[in-house]
Amino acid sequence: MSDWERLATCAEIAPSSWKVCWLNEQRVLVINLEGFFYVIEDVCSHDGASLDEGCLDGDEIVCPRHGARFCARTGEVLCPPAYEDIHSFPTKIEESIIYARDDRWD
Numbered sequence: 001m002s003d004w005e006r007l008a009t010c011a012e013i014a015p016s017s018w019k020v021c022w023l024n025e026q027r028v029l030v031i032n033l034e035g036f037f038y039v040i041e042d043v044c045s046h047d048g049a050s051l052d053e054g055c056l057d058g059d060e061i062v063c064p065r066h067g068a069r070f071c072a073r074t075g076e077v078l079c080p081p082a083y084e085d086i087h088s089f090p091t092k093i094e095e096s097i098i099y100a101r102d103d104r105w106d
């Protein structure tokens, strides 16, 4: 099983925003939605765009390239032209520090 990696502190990420971090060699978005934190891979499943240049619309991530939408909590695809989910990583908070684990190959 993969180890937990420290990504950021809660105070670094304002509500309804994200911070780009690295989880092993994967760029991820650490997202603050109303004080709950989610870690989602930063790559659109349609054509590989970095979602960091897109935006949050409520709890949806909007891809900057062609407008696909993903659930910021789960990575579920919500709108074409993407048809595959993006990965949402297990996340935990300890003493106001956000950790995630890359479980893709566990």
Ligand code: FES
Residues within 6 Å of the ligand: 044, 045, 046, 047, 048, 049, 063, 064, 065, 066, 067, 068, 080, 081, 082
């Ligand atoms: S690359 Fe994201 S919608 Fe096309």
